[in-house]
Amino acid sequence: MNFSRRRTLSLATRGTVNYFLKRPFCVSFEVTYSCNAHCKHCHLGGAIKNEKRAAPEIFGQLSRRLKPVVAQVSGGEPLLRRDLEQIIEAIKRPQAAPYIVVTTNGALLTYKRYNSLRRAGVDEFSLSLDYPDQRHDQFRGIPGLFNKIADLMEALAAEEDKAITLSCVVQSDNFRDLVKLAELARRWGVKMNFSTYTWLRTDNKNYLIPREELAEFKEVINQLLIFKKEYGTVYTSEFVFKKMIEFFEKRSLPNCRAGERFFVVNPDGGLSPCGLIIKRYKTPQEMKKQFKKSNNCSFCYTSIRANSEKP
Numbered sequence: 001m002n003f004s005r006r007r008t009l010s011l012a013t014r015g016t017v018n019y020f021l022k023r024p025f026c027v028s029f030e031v032t033y034s035c036n037a038h039c040k041h042c043h044l045g046g047a048i049k050n051e052k053r054a055a056p057e058i059f060g061q062l063s064r065r066l067k068p069v070v071a072q073v074s075g076g077e078p079l080l081r082r083d084l085e086q087i088i089e090a091i092k093r094p095q096a097a098p099y100i101v102v103t104t105n106g107a108l109l110t111y112k113r114y115n116s117l118r119r120a121g122v123d124e125f126s127l128s129l130d131y132p133d134q135r136h137d138q139f140r141g142i143p144g145l146f147n148k149i150a151d152l153m154e155a156l157a158a159e160e161d162k163a164i165t166l167s168c169v170v171q172s173d174n175f176r177d178l179v180k181l182a183e184l185a186r187r188w189g190v191k192m193n194f195s196t197y198t199w200l201r202t203d204n205k206n207y208l209i210p211r212e213e214l215a216e217f218k219e220v221i222n223q224l225l226i227f228k229k230e231y232g233t234v235y236t237s238e239f240v241f242k243k244m245i246e247f248f249e250k251r252s253l254p255n256c257r258a259g260e261r262f263f264v265v266n267p268d269g270g271l272s273p274c275g276l277i278i279k280r281y282k283t284p285q286e287m288k289k290q291f292k293k294s295n296n297c298s299f300c301y302t303s304i305r306a307n308s309e310k311p
Helices: 003-021 056-066 084-091 111-120 135-140 145-155 175-188 211-231 238-250 284-290 303-309
Strands: 026-030 070-074 099-104 124-128 164-170 191-196 262-265
Touching (some): 026 056, 026 303, 056 084, 056 262, 070 084, 084 111, 111 145, 135 145, 164 175, 175 191, 175 211, 191 238, 191 303, 211 238, 238 303, 262 303
Parallel strands (some): 026 070, 026 262, 070 099, 099 124, 124 164, 164 191
16 A cells, blocks of 8 residues: 555544544644734734643644544744644654644745755645735735746745645625635645634624625626636535635634634644634643533634535
8 A cells, every 4th residue: 555545544534533532533732823914804914922832742732633634734824933844744644644734924934944945844824815915915915926926936936736725714894805826726736614703803894795795796606606617726515615605604613623623722732622612621621621612713714624524
């Protein structure tokens, strides 16, 4: 059995076991809340002084104990941690789960750092891109960011297997550009994923798609589904796209599975049910007892929730 086959079998087996044992499909290791961006849809931004950060081996121990199918390494901006390679190496298990995804705004993701993190064990980078042009710079608060991403794509042009999925936060100001983003991703030879805007970070509902524009949004989704079928470069599933429409229609989606299907490891090693509800639980059992049973939050449909809850 070759490496790829063994790895796929390990991921499928862990997914099945976690489903029946009600263990998480995805754990997001938010290794720092510091960030070099000032995104309009986010409450983070800037350096956090004296932030308590767990050592790489602590994240590795937690990964072995929690046994996720997917380990997302995020923040803040995870590339601000100079020991990120060591964190990846601590989480990585050769030929076995978890599948490791680093979520980044891309400003610090040079070709050299890309290769360094790939050697450490990163399976995929989720690279944020919300506009198919320089408007992305303003939305993320980093001048020249779009060109930096384009330069990285050019540097990776000769790579047969580019370990990058572009990730777009869908909101009122960019939904008409979603097909253009998918086309750009295909031209760059990478995949495209879409996540739903939530106001929970900033209490700003102006980025919700107005109900009177939902018919236009549905048509954009239909175009994306046709694009997905034709080219296979859109990661987002039809189920998630339909739920995305429902979220913007109703402004909520009930039955969130935070604390079970997915949750977060804080920079200090404590546990939170999601990145929008920061707690300091010591164990998943404590989180389920104190949070999950009483959780009635319905006000987000982020990609981590969507992909953890889809059939």
